[in-house]
Amino acid sequence: MIPVSKPFFPNREKLKSYIDGIYDRQWLTNNGQLVQELTERLEEYLGVANLLLVSNGTLALQIVYRTLGVNDTAPGAQPEAITTPFSFIATASSLKWEGVQPVFADIDRDTWCLNPTNIEAVITQNTRAIVPVHVFGNACNVEAIDTIAQKHRLKVIYDASHAFGVNYKGESLLTHGDAATLSFHATKLFHTGEGGAIIFKRKEDLERAKKMINFGITGPESIEELGINAKMNELQAAMGLCVLDEMEANLQARKQVWQSYQLAMPENLQLQARHEDLDYNFAYFPVVFESEEQAVRVAATLKENGVLARRYFYPSLESVACLEAQVAQPVSQDIASRILCLPIYADLEPEVQNRVVHLIEVELKA
Numbered sequence: 001m002i003p004v005s006k007p008f009f010p011n012r013e014k015l016k017s018y019i020d021g022i023y024d025r026q027w028l029t030n031n032g033q034l035v036q037e038l039t040e041r042l043e044e045y046l047g048v049a050n051l052l053l054v055s056n057g058t059l060a061l062q063i064v065y066r067t068l069g070v071n072d073t074a075p076g077a078q079p080e081a082i083t084t085p086f087s088f089i090a091t092a093s094s095l096k097w098e099g100v101q102p103v104f105a106d107i108d109r110d111t112w113c114l115n116p117t118n119i120e121a122v123i124t125q126n127t128r129a130i131v132p133v134h135v136f137g138n139a140c141n142v143e144a145i146d147t148i149a150q151k152h153r154l155k156v157i158y159d160a161s162h163a164f165g166v167n168y169k170g171e172s173l174l175t176h177g178d179a180a181t182l183s184f185h186a187t188k189l190f191h192t193g194e195g196g197a198i199i200f201k202r203k204e205d206l207e208r209a210k211k212m213i214n215f216g217i218t219g220p221e222s223i224e225e226l227g228i229n230a231k232m233n234e235l236q237a238a239m240g241l242c243v244l245d246e247m248e249a250n251l252q253a254r255k256q257v258w259q260s261y262q263l264a265m266p267e268n269l270q271l272q273a274r275h276e277d278l279d280y281n282f283a284y285f286p287v288v289f290e291s292e293e294q295a296v297r298v299a300a301t302l303k304e305n306g307v308l309a310r311r312y313f314y315p316s317l318e319s320v321a322c323l324e325a326q327v328a329q330p331v332s333q334d335i336a337s338r339i340l341c342l343p344i345y346a347d348l349e350p351e352v353q354n355r356v357v358h359l360i361e362v363e364l365k366a
């Protein structure tokens with residue numbers, strides 16, 4: 001079966017040489033040499049400061065909420081954060097897990113990111129933060145979101161799990177917000193097997209989070225505050241260093257795949273509208289079909305022919321019962337019901353890609 005995404009496996013000999021180093025130093029975790037090296041290299045590669053490596057992208061979000069005090073509120077009041085219903089479950093479930101009620105605001109029909117015009121209507125006195133997602137690596141309307149956040153004194157946390165290496169107006173998209181988080185899960189563009197990172201705007205937030213990811217421990221006999229274990233280890237960092245070395249080749253190969261899809265897609269299908277000042281990372285190829293029935297039929301035909309297209313992101317998150325959301329989000333529901341992500345990864349064979357395109361064309365004519 002052709003998967004929708006495939007982990008990038010870097011050069012095996014290089015990974016072995018990093019693992020030899022781990023054996024030589026006899027050091028596996030707790031801010032080891034490779035974690036430090038990967039931190040520096042990622043800051044340089046991405047063009048950001050105050051980057052903290054963590055064990056996965058979900059804990060990255062949870063640590064940020066705690067660091068920025070999103071979950072503190074007056075006794076008896078339920079803190080809330082405004083977020084998008086069109087994302088992976090972890091964006092909203094991480095809030096709920098931290099005792100913060102996710103309150104959804106609907107997305108823009110073209111960019112599929114949180115629509116800023118829907119945010120103000122759902123702000124209450126318990127709202128602490130806005131948690132937008134740069135979905136599929138597209139930039140949110142960061143200027144409008146920033147204006148709303150300043151006016152209402154809210155924190156802004158971008159779930160930038162899809163936006164590794166994306167630049168907006170000549171700068172890293174990750175510099176926007178009080179913090180941005182990344183996921184380095186195996187299926188993401190850049191990965192460490194499991195892993196993640198936080199990019200903080202302020203150094204003092206970085207320093208606080210560094211303690212939090214290590215149980216709040218600040219010295220051999222001192223525990224300063226409540227913490228958890230969210231540290232990245234040396235084996236994860238070794239994988240990351242190797243993947244980073246081959247990032248340019250990976251990106252070029254994906255760009256080829258992405259552009260071939262774009263050229264071949266029938267006109268009546270909707271692609272994501274992106275800001276023209278965005279340097280994209282070619283991480284995903286989502287397509288919105290004319291109807292849900294058509295999208296489901298295409299997915300079934302592809303599957304019969306050995307190709308797994310996925311309904312990312314479906315269902316729209318306000319319909320997930322455990323999140324206890326109250327209000328339907330019609331634009332998100334509509335896009336979620338008609339979308340499919342097509343297979344994209346560096347070594348996707350052109351003949352497989354042609355087969356995918358051909359099967360879609362046939363289904364559309366049916």
Ligand SMILES: *Cc1c(COP(=O)(O)O)cnc(C)c1O
Pocket residue numbers: 056057058059087088090091133159161162182183184185194195196
């Ligand atoms: C992958 C992903 C996450 C979760 O990251 P993990 O590293 O798997 O914990 C969160 N948000 C979004 C939008 C994602 O795509």
